[in-house]
Amino acid sequence: MKYTKSTCVPLKIENVDTDQIIPARFLKATTKEGFGDNLFRDWRYDKQDQPIADFVLNQDTYKGEILVAGKNFGCGSSREHAAWAIGDYGFKIVVSSFFADIFRGNSLNNGILPLIVSEEFLAELFTDIEADPSTTLEVDLESQTAWISGKENNKQSFEIDDYKKMCLINGYDDIDYLLSLKEEIAQYESNRAYTFNV
Amino acid sequence: MSSNKPRTLFEKVWDSHVVQRKENYPDVLYIDTHFIHEVTSPQAFNGLRARGIELARVDQTWGTADHNVPTKDQHLPIKEALSRHQVETLHKNCDEFGVKLYGLGHPFQGIVHVIGPELGVTQPGKTIVCGDSHTSTHGAFGSIAFGIGTSQVEQVMSSQCTLQNKPKAMRIVVDGELQEGITAKDIVLYVISKLSASGGTGYFVEFAGSAIQGLSMEGRMTVCNMSIEMGARGGIIAPDQTTFDYLEGREFSPKGEAWDKSVAYWKSLPTDDGATFDAEHVYDAADIAPMVTYGTNPGMGVGVDQSVPTPESASDKKALEYMGLKEGEAIIGKPIDYVFIGSCTNARIEDLRAVAEFVKGKKKADGVNVWIVPGSKQVEKQAIAEGLDKIYAEAGFELREPGCSACLGMNEDKVPAGMYCISTSNRNFEGRQGPGARTLLASPLTAAAAAVNGHIVDVREQLATV
Numbered sequence: 137m138k139y140t141k142s143t144c145v146p147l148k149i150e151n152v153d154t155d156q157i158i159p160a161r162f163l164k165a166t167t168k169e170g171f172g173d174n175l176f177r178d179w180r181y182d183k184q185d186q187p188i189a190d191f192v193l194n195q196d197t198y199k200g201e202i203l204v205a206g207k208n209f210g211c212g213s214s215r216e217h218a219a220w221a222i223g224d225y226g227f228k229i230v231v232s233s234f235f236a237d238i239f240r241g242n243s244l245n246n247g248i249l250p251l252i253v254s255e256e257f258l259a260e261l262f263t264d265i266e267a268d269p270s271t272t273l274e275v276d277l278e279s280q281t282a283w284i285s286g287k288e289n290n291k292q293s294f295e296i297d298d299y300k301k302m303c304l305i306n307g308y309d310d311i312d313y314l315l316s317l318k319e320e321i322a323q324y325e326s327n328r329a330y331t332f333n334v
Numbered sequence: 335m336s337s338n339k340p341r342t343l344f345e346k347v348w349d350s351h352v353v354q355r356k357e358n359y360p361d362v363l364y365i366d367t368h369f370i371h372e373v374t375s376p377q378a379f380n381g382l383r384a385r386g387i388e389l390a391r392v393d394q395t396w397g398t399a400d401h402n403v404p405t406k407d408q409h410l411p412i413k414e415a416l417s418r419h420q421v422e423t424l425h426k427n428c429d430e431f432g433v434k435l436y437g438l439g440h441p442f443q444g445i446v447h448v449i450g451p452e453l454g455v456t457q458p459g460k461t462i463v464c465g466d467s468h469t470s471t472h473g474a475f476g477s478i479a480f481g482i483g484t485s486q487v488e489q490v491m492s493s494q495c496t497l498q499n500k501p502k503a504m505r506i507v508v509d510g511e512l513q514e515g516i517t518a519k520d521i522v523l524y525v526i527s528k529l530s531a532s533g534g535t536g537y538f539v540e541f542a543g544s545a546i547q548g549l550s551m552e553g554r555m556t557v558c559n560m561s562i563e564m565g566a567r568g569g570i571i572a573p574d575q576t577t578f579d580y581l582e583g584r585e586f587s588p589k590g591e592a593w594d595k596s597v598a599y600w601k602s603l604p605t606d607d608g609a610t611f612d613a614e615h616v617y618d619a620a621d622i623a624p625m626v627t628y629g630t631n632p633g634m635g636v637g638v639d640q641s642v643p644t645p646e647s648a649s650d651k652k653a654l655e656y657m658g659l660k661e662g663e664a665i666i667g668k669p670i671d672y673v674f675i676g677s678c679t680n681a682r683i684e685d686l687r688a689v690a691e692f693v694k695g696k697k698k699a700d701g702v703n704v705w706i707v708p709g710s711k712q713v714e715k716q717a718i719a720e721g722l723d724k725i726y727a728e729a730g731f732e733l734r735e736p737g738c739s740a741c742l743g744m745n746e747d748k749v750p751a752g753m754y755c756i757s758t759s760n761r762n763f764e765g766r767q768g769p770g771a772r773t774l775l776a777s778p779l780t781a782a783a784a785a786v787n788g789h790i791v792d793v794r795e796q797l798a799t800v
Contacts, residue, residue, distance in 0.1 A: 159743065160766075164416035166380075166420060178769055211532065211631070213466075215374065238481055238483060298359065311385070313497070
């Protein structure tokens with residue numbers, strides 16, 4: 137993912153916890169596939185499994201690869217299933233002014249960009265999407281900037297560490313990287329100041 | 335990584351575990367202990383298999399089954415097919431990769447964050463991870479303990495390391511005397527209500543001050559357990575004599591000469607005088623009342639003698655709607671349907687004793703269901719040895735078998751939609767205890783008092799009349 141341009145799905149709720157993104161009863165799978173069907177399950181479907189009309193994922197008005205959410209998105213449980221569900225549903229980027237730490241890490245580890253923008257930029261984005269659902273957001277990972285199409289004069293820069301940026305751009309794998317450090321790890325194990333009994 | 339500058343407890347432990355540090359890269363952090371359970375491990379084991387590699391350090395890996403287990407008739411096969419499959423998959427994986435597993439029926443089985451400390455696996459100065467956000471619990475011993483996602487579970491399984499950006503350091507000081515009837519749970523709910531559910535994001539939090547040092551290990555675990563609920567990566571408390579006394583003689587605690595060496599090392603860990611934190615908050619213990627949450631995140635809590643505050647945002651309004659509560663409504667007197675005493679926050683023997691002491695000779699109110707779920711087989715055994723089961727039975731409380739139980743809707747223990755449950759667990763999220771369930775978080779004492787009265791009461795008044 138070097139550059140993404142997409143319409144957005146607005147979820148104007150704060151403190152969205154991972155129990156809402158994927159409720160616990162859907163965590164029983166032993167593979168990573170298929171979680172998108174149950175993304176936001178209890179906000180998306182009623183008790184009879186019928187779509188709840190006013191929930192944003194059920195509205196044809198809003199489509200796209202970018203989910204825009206209120207601050208402190210992804211708080212609560214560390215379940216990576218939340219990131220799997222978001223990715224499986226088809227989102228590549230989640231925009232918010234604030235992400236919970238573990239969710240942010242889980243997203244990056246699954247090729248989803250948690251894009252942190254200012255409160256002002258987030259508010260403007262919500263306003264624009266509500267006024268015009270065809271509003272598109274452009275995200276350039278290389279230059280670490282995002283802007284609403286047509287508003288290039290108001291570019292939002294965002295932070296991401298070099299390593300994670302490289303991983304996202306190249307689809308690089310953390311485990312390959314760690315396995316390449318085998319000798320350093322063995323060295324650490326033999327040198328460390330204090331060895332625990334267990 | 336040594337330096338003469340005063341350092342925090344967190345820095346000492348973190349820096350001594352860095353295998354590699356490069357600018358603008360996450361640290362490669364070495365992990366001493368990795369706990370695994372059935373929910374967040376299967377995909378990681380699949381990853382190892384796909385790469386054709388072994389677990390890096392089976393001797394540093396410990397497994398238990400907790401989230402999906404029933405809390406009744408544990409000797410029978412798990413009825414629910416998907417839960418059974420997930421637990422069986424854990425057994426198969428642990429067998430194949432040689433991991434020690436305390437599955438159903440094992441005398442050490444229990445909630446991962448309860449068994450680690452009680453077995454003495456959790457020790458000061460360690461780095462501890464688990465695919466579960468409440469791994470922060472283990473920080474009570476002066477270790478760096480935090481929850482990780484399944485990709486990171488796979489990182490640790492394959493290399494015994496994980497890539498981590500070093501969090502900033504925060505200190506939360508709670509000084510002074512607690513009022514009677516105020517517990518560790520009230521302290522942490524109070525702090526989160528002040529800082530909000532995101533106030534600690536990006537930080538690792540050291541809890542300090544006389545009210546924290548005065549807590550038992552169980553109480554310290556409750557505080558650190560909920561540090562994740564303010565968004566913090568984890569909580570940590572300096573090891574001291576209370577810590578050493580708790581650990582001495584436990585199954586996997588160091589013995590003999592190793593014990594003496596360990597204690598000497600552990601004593602070097604507390605934060606140096608003059609060490610600096612990126613943020614600091616100080617609270618007076620005397621200000622803390624029994625706490626109850628009214629909303630759908632743990633930051634939405636007030637003293638029991640307060641009323642439901644005016645919602646500040648659309649999200650707050652949505653939370654009150656879900657909870658069926660109105661602004662200005664008193665917390666005291668709110669009728670409840672279920673009482674859940676358990677979870678990795680409050681299912682230790684001390685919690686069960688406090689509840690038994692309070693309810694001895696009393697009876698639960700009609701129409702209230704009370705579930706007491708011990709955190710482990712060892713807690714259950716101890717409770718029965720002390721006769722707590724009889725006290726509960728006389729009160730009409732149901733003592734069940736160990737597991738995560740009604741903390742989260744993964745097993746059979748669920749609170750029905752629309753019902754109010756006063757719960758000692760850590761999360762009041764929408765649907766957390768079952769779809770539509772309404773959770774009010776509180777201490778075991780406040781929960782026990784609600785069970786007896788059928789509605790929320792100020793436990794301080796109840797204690798005064800004893």
